[in-house]
Amino acid sequence: xxxxxxxxxxxxxxxxxxxxxxxxxxxxxxxxxxxxxxxxxxxxxxxxxxxxxxxxxxxxxxxxxxxxxxxxxxxxxxxxxxxxxxxxxxxxxxxxxxxxxxxxxxxxxxxxxxxxxxxxxxxxxxxxxxxxxxxxxxxxxxxxxxxxxxxxxxxxxxxxxxxxxxxxxxxxxxxxxxxxxxxxxxxxxxxxxxxxxxxxxxxxxxxxxxxxxxxxxxxxxxxxxxxxxxxxxxxxxxxxxxxxxxxxxxxxxxxxxxxxxxxxxxxxxxxxxxxxxxxxxxxxxxxxxxxxxxxxxxxxxxxxxxxxxxxxxxxxxxxxxxxxxxxxxxxxxxxxxxxxxxxxxxxxxxxxxxxxxxxxxxxxxxxxxxxxxxxxxxxxxxxxxx
Amino acid sequence: xxxxxxxxxxxxxxxxxxxxxxxxxxxxxxxxxxxxxxxxxxxxxxxxxxxxxx
Numbered sequence: 001x002x003x004x005x006x007x008x009x010x011x012x013x014x015x016x017x018x019x020x021x022x023x024x025x026x027x028x029x030x031x032x033x034x035x036x037x038x039x040x041x042x043x044x045x046x047x048x049x050x051x052x053x054x055x056x057x058x059x060x061x062x063x064x065x066x067x068x069x070x071x072x073x074x075x076x077x078x079x080x081x082x083x084x085x086x087x088x089x090x091x092x093x094x095x096x097x098x099x100x101x102x103x104x105x106x107x108x109x110x111x112x113x114x115x116x117x118x119x120x121x122x123x124x125x126x127x128x129x130x131x132x133x134x135x136x137x138x139x140x141x142x143x144x145x146x147x148x149x150x151x152x153x154x155x156x157x158x159x160x161x162x163x164x165x166x167x168x169x170x171x172x173x174x175x176x177x178x179x180x181x182x183x184x185x186x187x188x189x190x191x192x193x194x195x196x197x198x199x200x201x202x203x204x205x206x207x208x209x210x211x212x213x214x215x216x217x218x219x220x221x222x223x224x225x226x227x228x229x230x231x232x233x234x235x236x237x238x239x240x241x242x243x244x245x246x247x248x249x250x251x252x253x254x255x256x257x258x259x260x261x262x263x264x265x266x267x268x269x270x271x272x273x274x275x276x277x278x279x280x281x282x283x284x285x286x287x288x289x290x291x292x293x294x295x296x297x298x299x300x301x302x303x304x305x306x307x308x309x310x311x312x313x314x315x316x317x318x319x320x321x322x323x324x325x326x327x328x329x330x331x332x333x334x335x336x337x338x339x340x341x342x343x344x345x346x347x348x349x350x351x352x353x354x355x356x357x358x359x360x361x362x363x364x365x366x367x368x369x370x371x372x373x374x375x376x377x378x379x380x381x382x383x384x385x386x
Numbered sequence: 387x388x389x390x391x392x393x394x395x396x397x398x399x400x401x402x403x404x405x406x407x408x409x410x411x412x413x414x415x416x417x418x419x420x421x422x423x424x425x426x427x428x429x430x431x432x433x434x435x436x437x438x439x440x
Binding site: 104139141142146199201202 | 394395396427428
């Protein structure tokens with residue numbers, strides 16, 4: 001377990017979670033890292049920690065640079081336990097350390113760990129001298145919790161951005177130029193869609209504030225450190241936070257006896273005929289967190305469910321609940337589904353789509369099994385409307 | 387009319403602007419906002435707001 005030098009006196013000392021596949025419901029097929037950073041100056045500083053079970057790994061990396069007991073300052077950019085989980089053990093191992101966090105961060109840490117640690121609240125614009133270097137703090141509430149902040153080191157031109165610009169990737173490579181760029185962007189998009197998307201207005205503010213800072217390296221709390229592709233990731237965040245859409249439709253559905261599935265294919269074929277990029281995503285085959293990634297730039301979302309016991313299918317309900325929490329709205333949506341008698345599912349889906357801020361298009365509802373004429377009607381009718 | 391700040395995320399409700407996305411017309415005093423209104427940024431209820439001291 002080795003530390004990785006970012007710059008002279010600045011090290012990555014995080015933990016690699018190779019086995020992580022489920023991050024509170026977000027599927028993490030590539031695992032993740034929890035990035036902690038060590039700065040060696042007159043004041044020895046640790047920026048963030050790792051999940052509780054990776055504490056030993058982090059300490060082994062730190063120990064190869066310096067005796068951990070010498071840590072004077074611990075910066076806690078974010079209360080969530082993937083970054084603060086090792087704090088109780090760190091504070092035991094580093095008895096003279098003082099914790100710096102935002103006011104909400106201090107409140108949150110006290111409510112998590114119930115310890116009388118030496119806390120200092122930092123406010124926007126505060127700076128802290130470490131000796132040769134200094135740290136400045138930028139409060140970024142709701143990107144993505146009320147306590148979030150980012151830490152900037154002007155002398156090293158590094159932005160320690162915590163969850164902003166993160167990607168769930170477990171790798172021994174530490175820098176963006178050592179790892180396939182397409183995978184970094186894919187995981188950064190998935191992270192944005194599943195964690196940050198509802199707070200896009202706050203992201204725009206954060207980007208504006210960050211644009212005043214001169215940095216050449218972004219050191220996030222998950223995944224690769226960006227040093228060769230800083231501008232690309234900033235441009236992507238600009239694009240995603242602008243909520244702009246492209247000519248793209250996503251058809252999400254589940255089915256019981258393949259009637260709703262037939263409707264889904266007819267709907268997808270209409271978009272195809274009109275030159276849309278289309279994704280046909282069955283909830284039996286696709287994880288809801290992967291569907292969210294596809295929705296980032298989607299203009300029209302179609303959601304299909306048959307009626308089961310006067311309701312929609314539970315898989316569709318779970319997807320819509322997740323969507324409602326994450327969606328910034330502002331897109332068009334169409335509900336569809338087949339039914340035997342009551343046929344309540346389509347109206348129930350529409351209600352959730354509206355609650356997610358979508359503008360409804362006319363729905364499609366078919367009794368029992370759609371025949372060729374009905375499927376042709378769906379395709380032609382939709383083609384006229386898109 | 388007084389401005390109110392969300393004690394969780396720092397959002398400031400400005401009566402001059404209202405919260406049109408949340409159904410609150412510009413010119414609506416904080417006291418006149420329905421009790422089921424929530425912070426447009428972090429989603430907490432109205433009782434989590436405090437008056438901004440000018």
